[in-house]
Amino acid sequence: MSAVAGLAQAARRGAVATALPALVVRRLGRVDYREALVLQEELVAARRSARIPDTLLLLEHPHAITLGSAADPAHVLIGQEERTALGITLHDSGRGGGVTYHGPGQLVGYPVLALEEPRRDLHRYLRDLEGALIDALAGLGVKAERAVGLTGVWTACSKVAAIGVRVSSGWITSHGFALNVATDLSFFGTIVPCGITDRPVTSLERELGRAVPMVEVEERVAGALATRFGRRLA
Amino acid sequence: MARIEVPMPQMGESIAEGTVLKWLKAVGQPVERDEPILEISTDKVDAEIPAPASGTLVAIEVQEGETVEVGTIVAYIDPEAPPSSNGGAPAGEAEEAAPVAAKAVANGKRAVPEPAETEAPVDQGPAQPVAATAPTPVVRRIAEEHGVDLAQVEGKGHAGRVTKQDILAYIESGKAAEAAAERTAPTPSPPVAALAPLAPEPAKAAPPAPSDFWKAFYGQVQHPEFPMCEGDRVEPMDKIRRLTAEHMVVARRIAAHVHSFIEIDFTAIDQVRKENKKAWEEQGARVSYTAFVAWAVARVLREFPHLNGTISGENIIYRESVNVGIAVDLDPGLIVPVVRDTDHLSLLGVGMKIIDLAERARSRQLAPEEIQGTTFTITNPGVLGTVVGMPIIPKGTSAILGTGAIEKRVVVIDDPVTGTDEMVIRKRALFSLGHDHRLVDGADSARFLSRLKQVLEEFPADA
Numbered sequence: 001m002s003a004v005a006g007l008a009q010a011a012r013r014g015a016v017a018t019a020l021p022a023l024v025v026r027r028l029g030r031v032d033y034r035e036a037l038v039l040q041e042e043l044v045a046a047r048r049s050a051r052i053p054d055t056l057l058l059l060e061h062p063h064a065i066t067l068g069s070a071a072d073p074a075h076v077l078i079g080q081e082e083r084t085a086l087g088i089t090l091h092d093s094g095r096g097g098g099v100t101y102h103g104p105g106q107l108v109g110y111p112v113l114a115l116e117e118p119r120r121d122l123h124r125y126l127r128d129l130e131g132a133l134i135d136a137l138a139g140l141g142v143k144a145e146r147a148v149g150l151t152g153v154w155t156a157c158s159k160v161a162a163i164g165v166r167v168s169s170g171w172i173t174s175h176g177f178a179l180n181v182a183t184d185l186s187f188f189g190t191i192v193p194c195g196i197t198d199r200p201v202t203s204l205e206r207e208l209g210r211a212v213p214m215v216e217v218e219e220r221v222a223g224a225l226a227t228r229f230g231r232r233l234a
Numbered sequence: 235m236a237r238i239e240v241p242m243p244q245m246g247e248s249i250a251e252g253t254v255l256k257w258l259k260a261v262g263q264p265v266e267r268d269e270p271i272l273e274i275s276t277d278k279v280d281a282e283i284p285a286p287a288s289g290t291l292v293a294i295e296v297q298e299g300e301t302v303e304v305g306t307i308v309a310y311i312d313p314e315a316p317p318s319s320n321g322g323a324p325a326g327e328a329e330e331a332a333p334v335a336a337k338a339v340a341n342g343k344r345a346v347p348e349p350a351e352t353e354a355p356v357d358q359g360p361a362q363p364v365a366a367t368a369p370t371p372v373v374r375r376i377a378e379e380h381g382v383d384l385a386q387v388e389g390k391g392h393a394g395r396v397t398k399q400d401i402l403a404y405i406e407s408g409k410a411a412e413a414a415a416e417r418t419a420p421t422p423s424p425p426v427a428a429l430a431p432l433a434p435e436p437a438k439a440a441p442p443a444p445s446d447f448w449k450a451f452y453g454q455v456q457h458p459e460f461p462m463c464e465g466d467r468v469e470p471m472d473k474i475r476r477l478t479a480e481h482m483v484v485a486r487r488i489a490a491h492v493h494s495f496i497e498i499d500f501t502a503i504d505q506v507r508k509e510n511k512k513a514w515e516e517q518g519a520r521v522s523y524t525a526f527v528a529w530a531v532a533r534v535l536r537e538f539p540h541l542n543g544t545i546s547g548e549n550i551i552y553r554e555s556v557n558v559g560i561a562v563d564l565d566p567g568l569i570v571p572v573v574r575d576t577d578h579l580s581l582l583g584v585g586m587k588i589i590d591l592a593e594r595a596r597s598r599q600l601a602p603e604e605i606q607g608t609t610f611t612i613t614n615p616g617v618l619g620t621v622v623g624m625p626i627i628p629k630g631t632s633a634i635l636g637t638g639a640i641e642k643r644v645v646v647i648d649d650p651v652t653g654t655d656e657m658v659i660r661k662r663a664l665f666s667l668g669h670d671h672r673l674v675d676g677a678d679s680a681r682f683l684s685r686l687k688q689v690l691e692e693f694p695a696d697a
Contacts, residue, residue, distance in 0.1 A: 069255050069275045080403065097278040121246035122279040148468040151278040157461055167245075167281040169270040196459055 021054065023113075023231035025222045028059040033066065033091050033102065036110065040174045043112040048170045050114075054231055057110040058218050061102035063088040065191055068097035068164045075099040075192035088190065095175035097151070097164030098194040105182035105203070107217055111225060115171040119229070126151050126163060128228050129177055133161050136224035140217065142207045150196065153179075158202035162194060180204065181217050238287045240309040242274070242302050245281055250473070252276045253301040254308060259291045265311060272308065289313035303473075455480045474567040485629040489670040493624045496683040500640055500661040502693040506581075509695065514582065521585030524560065524614050527637055527665075529584045529697055530689040532556045532576035535610055538682045541633045542609045545672050559608030559628070560588055562595040563618075569595050570628065572608045581697035616640060622664040632673045633682075638664035 031039075036059065046052045065076055065088055076090065076099055083090060088101075102108060115125060130146050133153045137144040137160070144161075147154045153161035161179040168174065180203035188201045204212055226233045242252050252274040259271045270282035271291065285291075289311040296308040377384050387396045387404045457479065462468055471479065503526050514521055535542045535556050543552040558576040562569050571591035573584060594600050609631055615623040616639035623636040640663040649656040665686070669679045 068278070069280050070278075094280065095278075096275050096280040121249075122276060122281060123246040123248045125246075126278060147462065149470045150468075157463075164278045165280075167279060169268065169282040169284045199459070199461060 020230055020232040022234035023222075023226045023229065024053050024055045024234050025218075026055060026057050027218060028057060030062060030104070031059045033061050033064040033089065036061065036108075037091075037094070040110055040112065044168050044172045044174050047112050047114055048168070048172050052112075053234070054111070054113045054229075056222060056225060057108075057112070058222065059108050059110075060104055060106060060214075061108055063101075063103045063187065064091055065089070065099060065101055066091045066093040066095075067099055068093055068095050070097055070195075071099045072192075072195060075195055076190070077192065078190045083190075086187075086190070088187070093164070093175065095164040095166045097162075099191045100162045100164065100178060100193055101187050101191050102178055103183060103187050105180070105184060105205075105214075107179045107181050107214065107221065108176070109179070109221060109225070110176045111173055111229075113173045113229065115167070115173060120171050122167060125165065125167070125173065129163050129165070129225075130161075132224040132228040133177060133179060133221065135228065136217070136220040137204070139220045139224070140204065140208070140212060142204060150194075150199075152194070153177075154199075155202055155207050158200045159193065159196070160202050160204065160207065179217070179221065181212060181214055236314075237292060237310040237312050238289065239307045240271070240283075240286060240311060242296070242304050242306045242308050243283060244304045245274075245276070245279075249276055249304060251301055251303045254296050254298050255280060256298055257294060258282075259285075261291055261294055263291050265289060265291050285311060287311055287313055290315040455483045472567075474564070474569065478568055481629065482626050485626050488629060489627045489632075490672050491627060492669055492671045492676065492679070494667050494669070494676065494679045494683060495622060496665050496667075496687055498663050498665055498687055499645075499691050500663065502691050504661060506693050506695060506697070514585075517582070519582055519586050520589060521581060522588065523640060524612065524637070525581065525585035525588050526690065526693065527635070528558045528560065528573060528576055528588065528612055529579070529581045530686055530693070531610065531612060531635060532558055532579075532584075534682060534686045534689060536577055537685065538678065540674050540678055541669065541682055543673065544630050544632050545670070550673060553609040555607070555609065557607050557609045559611040560591065561611060561613035561625075562592050564596060569600070569605060570608060570611060571595050571600055571604050572606065574607065611635070612637065616663055622666050624666055625668050627668050627670050632670040633679075634668045635686075636666040636668065638666070 028036075036057070039057070043052065043055055043057075047055065063086065065083070067073070067076075067090070078086070078088075080090075088103075111129075119125065119128065127146070130151070130153050134144050134146070137153070142155060142160070144153045144155050151163050152159050153163075161177050163177045165173055165175045180201065182205045183203045185201055185203055185206070193201055204217065222233060225231075245252070253276065255273040255275045257272050259265055265271050265285040265288065267286070267288040268284045271285045272283050274281055274283055291309060292312040292315055293310040294308070295310070296302050296306065302308065377387075382404065384396055387400055500523070503523065506526075507521065510521070535558075539552045540550075542556055543550055545551075555575055556577040557572045557574050559570040559572045562571060571594075573579070573587045573591065576584060579587065591600070591604065594604075608628065611625075611628050611631060611634040613623065613625045613634060614637045615625075616637050619639050621641075622638040625634045625636045627634050640661050642659050643662050644657055645660050645662065646655050647658055647660075648654070665683065667679050667683055
């Protein structure tokens with residue numbers, strides 16, 4: 001175990017509780033996409049005025065297709081009727097990136113952080129999120145990596161986590177990542193994820209060949225994020 | 235009056251450019267320091283950009299949907315101007331501006347002001363600035379693609395803004411098709427007079443302004459992605475590569491490419507070179523084969539205005555100037571600097587200009603105007619040994635000449651004295667002319683090449 005990972009574990013136990021700023025983790029269960037948007041807006045405002053500490057929202061969405069600012073509407077492959085039949089809602093998101101799918105079995109993480117130097121770097125923030133997820137996956141026994149030029153987290157040749165973020169004035173982050181844990185991957189057939197046509201989407205369950213409790217994944221992800229950003233879990 | 239520049243900020247070490255997603259403030263509106271005034275997008279991140287100073291937003295230089303390099307001025311703030319008194323102050327007054335943020339870009343990496351304490355105006359209901367209710371580029375693009383009049387779409391976003399969801403729902407509802415059908419009746423199109431001053435009666439069917447048209451076309455260039463394998467190296471395209479990739483796809487898509495070939499004998503040119511070599515050397519000049527070709531091409535082009543023109547909408551533009559562009563290999567990369575008014579230069583002048591441009595191209599010191607305005611292009615794959623090439627015609631022009639390798643060949647000629655067939659060894663090269671068959675027919679191309687061959691093979695001593 002690396003010194004940093006050890007520090008994080010220690011941090012989780014509260015051993016160095018005063019040394020690091022807090023990261024509050026809020027597990028919200030299943031939340032409608034639109035509600036989560038409103039909540040994030042409020043948290044961003046609150047974080048900017050320092051009314052709350054850095055906060056990580058962990059949740060699941062019901063079936064939803066969301067469009068980032070770079071989304072090509074042609075990458076939504078099913079029409080309104082079919083979406084209604086499948087119980088999928090369509091949303092404008094306010095994050096960067098293309099089209100993605102959210103649904104049950106997917107761990108969605110929305111870190112609302114006030115970035116400080118030297119982390120005030122949009123690319124670095126993306127790489128930090130990827131790094132945290134890669135660390136978390138490693139802890140769960142899945143080897144994942146970055147793909148140069150393609151934001152997200154990838155196993156051998158498949159995408160396991162999608163990333164799309166927003167940085168509001170004052171370097172306050174919102175939106176974040178969607179990690180497929182036990183996602184029904186057939187729903188990705190309704191979109192072209194992030195405009196990438198030829199690289200399949202995968203899930204943790206598929207990579208491991210067994211089910212993983214969501215709570216275990218949440219633990220790992222929260223821990224890895226805290227470590228990566230030098231925060232203590234609170 | 236000092237105006238403060240608002241540059242596209244460097245929001246990360248490896249970030250070279252950003253796309254303006256949305257202006258949160260309109261020209262003439264007051265802005266507070268650190269208040270978000272626009273949203274940008276880069277890769278998978280959307281970010282708000284705060285004002286570097288308080289004042290009035292007096293000019294917006296980069297429109298929504300445009301992508302510019304870091305450091306490019308996107309707007310000007312006047313710290314003294316009263317709100318909306320004089321919206322667009324003349325650009326000429328920018329010199330003595332106090333470029334607070336721009337200086338930050340020059341000095342270090344960051345031009346991002348301190349954290350904003352104010353709320354983004356997009357969150358506030360009634361006091362909505364005009365720009366914030368304007369549709370995003372994505373919405374506008376969808377509207378354009380589907381021929382939807384945005385005014386017909388009910389906006390359910392903040393302050394009645396039409397969101398992507400609204401327009402997608404509208405299109406799905408089928409109303410778009412109905413409305414579009416009603417509108418197909420004659421609509422007045424914008425004037426195109428400036429487009430083709432030489433055309434006797436410019437045709438009236440050129441709906442979008444040229445820049446919008448090309449923007450739309452470039453927007454459609456999508457390079458398919460391919461799977462990677464272990465050990466593969468992947469890196470993002472640099473700017474020249476990306477522009478070249480887009481340009482080639484678009485140019486290839488638009489022009490009706492045809493290629494014709496001719497073989498040129500360099501005996502006369504070698505003679506001129508030999509005779510002038512000493513004189514040129516004394517002037518410190520070199521005159522390459524390409525210079526000979528460019529000089530001859532420029533003269534012949536005067537006789538063939540089609541090849542120095544282009545189809546533009548429903549019109550043909552015949553260019554007044556003959557500006558020969560010379561493709562320069564940057565290894566890696568390609569750039570085409572232009573020899574302006576090539577037909578007004580002497581052979582020596584063309585030669586010196588080409589050497590100057592090529593050297594500065596390789597050291598990346600060309601000014602923007604030195605790579606614009608080409609009316610005809612010469613590319614020289616022969617310099618690397620290629621016998622002949624079939625180059626793509628750059629957009630906005632109708633022809634490109636490819637010069638193959640100059641090699642000694644055995645050829646059969648009429649003996650000038652005896653009139654019998656004779657085998658001789660001559661320096662020759664294959665030239666290819668790529669021409670846009672929309673404007674240049676095969677016979678035109680043949681006549682041009684024959685005339686060019688004649689000039690090159692009987693090269694005047696006093697060029």
